[in-house]
Amino acid sequence: MTRTDVAVVGAGPIGLAIAWRCAIRGLRVEVHDPAPGSGASAVAAGMLSPVAEAYFGERRLTELLVASAARWPGFAAELTEASGTEIGYRTEGTLMVGLTGDDLAEARRLWAYQQGLGLPVTPLRPSELRDREPALAPRVRGGALAPTDHQVDPRLLVPALRTAARRAGAVLVPQPVRRLSDVDAGVTVVAAGCGAAALTGLPVRPVKGQILRLRAPGGVAPGFRHVIRGYADGEHVYLVPRADGEVVLGATVEERADTSVTAGAVLRLLRAGVDLLPELTEYDLVEAVAGLRPGTPDNAPILGPLPGRPDVLAATGHHRHGIVLTPITAEKIADLVTTGVPDPLLAPFGADRFAVASSTGTGDAARPDAGDVSGRRFAVASPAGDAARPGAGDVSGPGRTTEEDLWS
């Protein structure tokens, strides 16, 4: 058998999009996965939210999210054309809301940070909020619009990518890859989500998310059109309306590796969802499910060759951002496969930023999220974010941000 040019391990959105982009450049591509689309994407809501998800201490990640979101309109159009199927791409924008005064204060602090980055966030008066979405609870105290934060349906995206990749000549091999030596290719791309840890030793860990799917009664569309992201009595939830009546309500973020659905999580999600949008009370609850996001110590993906293995490229660790990062990941990894030269945009996201610690105890105390993954202990060599402890929060006031304009 002729050796293939590219072997992609993992047929989620990331792996399939890479396969598609490589195949349309004329490369021979195989995608290895016994169960395509059965990982995090089968559970994901599909928000394309670089603005609403621009968090303190994750500036470089935000840059990548913004760059990828900017590619989504073209990517969606090309994919719809190439596959002949709809993918549920919607551009009504995202409303960010706060239920109580405390919720609004927390939200406003983040909106100010996002505005300081030059991202498009428009605070709305309560009357403007209700003009846009009359279904919001009267209790909702305030909100802001992120008009460029869109959505896509991951359960439509994966079949569309499969079709597009297949039409471009990529071949699906429905077999599991248990070690890198199982595949023989010029370049191997590991896009195996949480499975990348066992294949590569990279510090990718499962981050559990529980999520609900509701459906408007009577087969009608939901009574709201924007993606709603809300703070409700301290609970952070989002509500994603689909044209077919589905509403995705999520999600927990748990340092657990099981996929059980728990009573407490369902209760918290439903309570917050109904508090923000009372009409959800009447909706059918059609699914409650948990998935595992591929998390990394600094919440950013790992995009590039394994240290000492230029023939093995990682494209994993996308955590909560796999769908929005699909276009740029596919484009930049395909570039890398073709040219051998990494785009400077990928520099902060190299696999080399995580070094295997030669002894225990170094670094972990300062980075409590580094953790012990797949039996090996890692310390962080250089973070992709700009804070010493990503996610720990920016204690300076939002008015003091000096970030450049990310959106322009």
Place this chain on the structure above:
Amino acid sequence: MTRTDVAVVGAGPIGLAIAWRCAIRGLRVEVHDPAPGSGASAVAAGMLSPVAEAYFGERRLTELLVASAARWPGFAAELTEASGTEIGYRTEGTLMVGLTGDDLAEARRLWAYQQGLGLPVTPLRPSELRDREPALAPRVRGGALAPTDHQVDPRLLVPALRTAARRAGAVLVPQPVRRLSDVDAGVTVVAAGCGAAALTGLPVRPVKGQILRLRAPGGVAPGFRHVIRGYADGEHVYLVPRADGEVVLGATVEERADTSVTAGAVLRLLRAGVDLLPELTEYDLVEAVAGLRPGTPDNAPILGPLPGRPDVLAATGHHRHGIVLTPITAEKIADLVTTGVPDPLLAPFGADRFAVASSTGTGDAARPDAGDVSGRRFAVASPAGDAARPGAGDVSGPGRTTEEDLWS
């Protein structure tokens, strides 16, 4: 083909138990059902609660519930022996609790009524309550013990009854019965739950119930042993612990005929359940399901011949009481088949208490729950209960009850 002695329409617990009891008396029995056990029993919790469910205005129904519950120990033992399978019969008793002061006041009014009937209800001090079930929330204000209210697992009961009926010689015919003329037998017993309306014209209507199944994490038994029935901020719920770790949390009572699971119902059930037993937060939510109880205008079952059709016996309309009423229904219907003479105990539950109204407007105003079922309008000729409007509540003080002692 030889005409069979008894054709039972419906292979739920009622139909199967009747078939079993008839078969062990030497009758040739056929049970017709394309999907045995797929009705209300597949959803039911299996509480055997004549005491906790003794409501104002339903004295004769309570007498029947008490009489049937008294048969359960022997019935369970005989069925376990005859089928060779366990049915999850447990006798730890039921704790009735109130979360808030208002809940407790509502509960105490009912407990006083139940005590006035001579039913075994023992009020407990908070310390006694917590001694019995330390998992109860500290907020729970008070409670009472109904030691004779037990439980069984309907999902074990139905297979056991199938086996017992089969071993006794009954034959299952996996075909639907669309009209009474589809079967040819000496006696036809209609035990078709909600399906009885279309077959007989009796005023049996679907009453929707939504119910959850949780499971203690780690495969252990739940952290409580009693059935818990609680009032929690005005919400009435029950929690039924099984030995295998399952907890059944129910149930809504809705005048609807669909079987959708709604977000609002799941939220209300979980909130009340967690308020009463905080450890449920950590439980897995393994099932959310809705079923349709066969309700009647006076909430009591219909047990006896159709008017003018002595060869057709109804055994339906058991509403929320099908499991507890299974032994006495089976015994008395089998007696009736054998002897042709109805037991006096059945007198209040005859089909003849519902007469087809010759004109609209008679009776319905006084009995708003009579409703319009299967396209025909019924008025009530003589109620099985003792109140003019069953379920409307007893406005006399509990101390004034003059009911005889039902328990002795």
